[in-house]
Amino acid sequence: MAPDHRSPKDIGEHARELHRKGIDATNSGHPVRGARLLRAALRLLDRPAPADGTLVARVLSTLGGVEVVLGNSDHGFELLDAAEEMPLAPGDRGALRQQRGLALILVGRMTDALACFDEAIPLLRRSGEPVALARALLNRALLHQTAGRVRLALADLDACAEIARAHGAVDGLPRTLAKALQGRGQAKVLTGDIPGALRDFSAAAEVYAEHGEGMLAPLAVDKGRALLAAGLPSEAAAELDLALARFPRLRMDQEHAEAELTRARAALAAGDLAGARRWAGRARRRFRRRGNDTWAEVAALTLLRADFTAGGRMKPVAVDAAELATRLTRLGLRNDAETAKLLAARANIAHAEPDAARAALEDRALPGGPLANRLLRYLARAELAWSTGDRRTTLAQARAGLKALEAYRNGFGSLDLRTGVASLGRDLAKTGLTAAWATGSPEVVFRWLERSRAQAFGIQQVHRPDGETADAVAELRQLAGEIRAAELDGTSAAEARRRCTELERRIRARGWEAEGAALQVSRATYRGVREELSKRDSVLIGFLADKDRFRAMVIDGRRASLLDLGDATVVSEALMRLQSDLNAVCGRTLPPALERVIRASVRRQVGVLAQELITPLLPELGDADVVVVPTGVLSIVPWGLLGPLRGRPVTVAPSPSAWLALSTAPAPETSDHAAVLAVAGPGLEHAASEAGRVAKVYPRAEVLAGNDATIEATSKALAEYDSVHLAAHGHHEQENVLFSRLDLADGPLMAYDVQLLESVPAHVVLSACDIGQAVVRPGDEILGFTAALLYSGSRTVISSVARVDDGAVVQVMESYHRALARGTVPARALADATCGEVLMPLVCFGR
Template identity: 90%
Template structure:
């Protein structure tokens, strides 16, 4: 019987409660044997078996029967230590059905009893579960204290059966608490440490752990990555029979869908979770799920009166259940619904309470947003700007804790609505200087933090395997085949490499933000005009700034422009380097002319009087990041530079030129698979008196990476691949494999000037806040001053002459934007762009 009891506990704690229940039920049947009727140890043994089985029945959703078993166990005469274990077991069952206050009382009784009786395993588990209750109530400091004490016991008694798994759960709980404090890298490190233990001592716990990781990624503003983690976990839960954890995973998946703008998916997942919670009799978690459904209803618009009333009632209910953070979220949601209903007094009442001390960042930002919206609704623009500014300041501090560029750019999504509120109020203010400051405050903020720390070397093998597999996949593609297993393994390795990067600590050190006066002075010196584009739901707008004046201009329709940009890119890709039937080629070229005309009329014609003949600096937004500006007639032959933000441009303009060096300052690289790459590399090299060429088998990853860290200027004629779904692995093909955007971030230094003359490697994924990711972006983040690359496919034959002309102008001292404008002026289909400065 003792073996069945022990094995039942082992199976349950390993994440297999159904198997554990079978073993424990078998043990319970043995309690009725006549030989045990008068045995002096029977009460203690029976109490342990019944209480353990009761807890497992609750896990499996048989709550009523589970509590009957717990009642029976507690009715037996047991010793002090066993009484503490029984209170601990009941407390755990109460957590599973959402009776948090009762559960906390049980653990508060259990902990001192177990300390006095010297029960390390039961004491460690009680501390672990009490920490969960503190965390749920928002008492993170108390939770961390219990978790640290639990981990200390588990380490001190590591040989005791079950304690390695308890240590893993303490690490997992500590990660959960760190998510609440905003330490996402620390949380992810704890989750990784827990996963290593679970892999050996509790494989079934990896699914709940993935749910916690999904929550952390949501807190970092990466809903699609969170959804991927959650989908993997959700596929495993049915066979694990972890009904509560399964429901929590569905609810977290609903939150990921909501954050990603998938309202239908949010409602579907939240509905599933609600039904599962109700079947378990867990009213507490059902209330949390109801909050997610209300948030989806609010985001969809309409029925605001019902949202307001239901959110207010739900706030009271959640507060009564001890869920302070969720109650605050519901009250803020009610306030926002009242604002939408034009009922400011009701909104003020809902916002009257002070923010919870130490509450999650999401609630602090939501409070700032609600106050900004209330101020806007009542005509108080000053307060609107102040609240939006305060929220974005909190987000800036939060962002600085992330070492991963992936997280730094993703987190901007948490401040998307605040940035919109601030920009709207700034535009309404009518002052170009105010709009400029808000453009600076809300645009590409990741450029304002020192470049990410260099990760450790533990992933070298994973990166090497990824390169090898990428080459294998490429070879299969060229042979007209597909290697599904290699693709699956590549995706797995990419997830692992990204996840390791997410664990990197950040730095609070920032690059100074550009001032309005500083940018105007530099524009005057360079005889340039800056176009800062903004967008609301319907119209594009522009802030036009030069050294003499500044103005705000309304532009064209967002939908019209967006469609023209996408059609233009598709047309350029279709016609690039292909021998098409003459009739089809005429149709595509006609479409190209039509799309560039639409873009010119919608975006540039209203600005022509203000542009004069000055050079242009473009600060794009959204889809405008992939516009080939040099193809638009008003800008053809005119120097155009595209920069993520005014600060990014001014910072690069202010970097002093490098001191002359003794080695060659220009390196050209010819990658494989491009018919004219070697010719291009040789012709560019001949422009310079001191230049070196890497071609054929010499154009390796190692040699090119070394060159990128040493040379002032590098020209890369190599196939590029923009990976839309996993942009950090956008890459250039070299002789022995791919050079990835991920690799660029690890370089000690990068060239001041880089040319990427092939394919569409100038594309970027644009995240909220106009944070950009891609190969070109990686070079700019790492310190390159100028990157020439293409936003659509490039004809590798036609580009040879363009690049030779470009470099001849550059060698004569012409600035890159002017050199590119002159070199491409006669090419109707050359979508090269000058990024940086």
């Protein structure tokens, strides 16, 4: 190397600049580049000429921390030791202690790290170094948060953010502010404020996009954790997969391992046990390679949870979980230790060791602990009571857990989150329903059906999106038009489709940030439902799933029964085949032999469903009208096609409460004097004819067809008319149900749009396609276009659970509306209109 003839002062200035750039690169999420710059700075300072000892110590400590980030832990701590051996001023000593504290966090030595930060922060306050003080507060907050001390974490984060805002011009503080916002979001996840957490993450992302693009990947991991806490494992997995694709080039080994562990939890929540084990195993190996035994133990907890969920030998799980709880307690991870202890209790219950389980449950719940642990404690106590034959305590513990979940749900403004969060109480609801059924009391079963079914219907809608969301929706509509045009031309629209997926994710994410209203959910009473059923000469069938069989609660104004029904697997297979057959034969001219085969299959599957689900109930039904409260796959049964129900009015409701609320609301006018709107969408051969024939039934009718059937005109009409008939192509989006849609002249009208309307028609007909389908989440929370109308206030929605022949449906719809105009109730009008149509899977939803 050629000799460097620069003065020591110039060399020092160059080293300081390299040090600054190294810190900047590392904090921007590029530690490999940061280490390279810091090593160059250290080489400049390692010369015979006198060097600035303080600067050498700072470069040594910063490089030591970065080496730990990169997985070179032993070398990193050697550099930190060397830095601390140098004579330093108190402020510089504080900076070194906070740097060592950060390195200790990365290797899982949390107690030692906290001691370092507790020493560093007073020194840094006295020395007046805002950047180092803000970072020390930020990192101590992380330690408090990890240990479950959320109040202390938030206090440090607020102090950090205040410093960062006050000294915003100082290099590095914008990123520190972003990290404080990110940390606040992490803490809010622990307190259950998911919308608030997501807003903080969005604010942090805006800063990172400008000042630290490499930090967007760790931020996505935190967002994934928040979505898991909201019961959306698939959405969490999507965020995590995007982050995991970026980590290899960022060389953030600790964050990479945390992302793998969070991905394991998402797989576990989704029921993918093999995936959970695979991701958790990867994370544990990566933590161990880094020497981070603390996080390796947290990964071991996820592996044990997967083993418990898989069933099998529970005794080893109980023993391992109890031992792991002890180790996690020693490491200061109180929340994780509590999870392990509760897991040990549940495994002991499953292993028929109630005394061991009782001992594990004697500890009080941690104050301020995460909701997941509180729900797990209620569940374990309910299971323990059930195992000892104490039904009353079983029901009380399950009820208390669901009440806590209800309070949590009320904080969500997003329908997506409100329906997703029910998954957190899935096992509690199942335990409560099982215990309720064992009482043999229809009234007790009714109350539990109410507690565990479609709770999102009891929470007020949140309207009005922000401007950014409105712009994204507008772009989404435009792209949908481009995609449709490309389909008609037979060309590709890959880029438009990619952009649509991105916009849908963005719109959903903005919706997740909306706060809810803490409203008291009003539930129907057993007596109230029976009185209304008596008035309407109706009988209610509440279906339940219990392991491998369906069950039914049947109640009317005079009596109530609990009955066991058919095999769940047989029903599911028949239903899937039936839907496939109906879609195959819909509106097509098939070879006669093939059509005969499909029609025979339709009759066979309909017969199986009737035999398994309805025939055992016939003595209880008499000749009354029927209200069905389905569960799971039963949400797509075309009830009117089943022999025992053909020609009988059948209404499908999400829950008894939803049915009673809709039934007792003021009824819209259904006579021939009613004001009715008929809309004909594009691409349906008979849509204009259908709309015209429907309009002729009513003197006060308006038709929107051709270029007049726009999104704006239809949306405006939806807020003005009591009754609307929509003859338009529908698309049920299984993977993103908020964007299920109807095709109109200038683009799609989406379920998302319906949720934003201030008012909707009391009566809506969706006569085409399979827009009556829904995604059914745990707790029988439903999402889809039909569900969006019901959530928004429509009393009755007529739609199909399989494809509809748009030629055959014209006469059916005219007959239906003529009956309505005579004052016939919707369910009866639909039953009469479809009675002679063996392939017309229209269903009356609501009331």
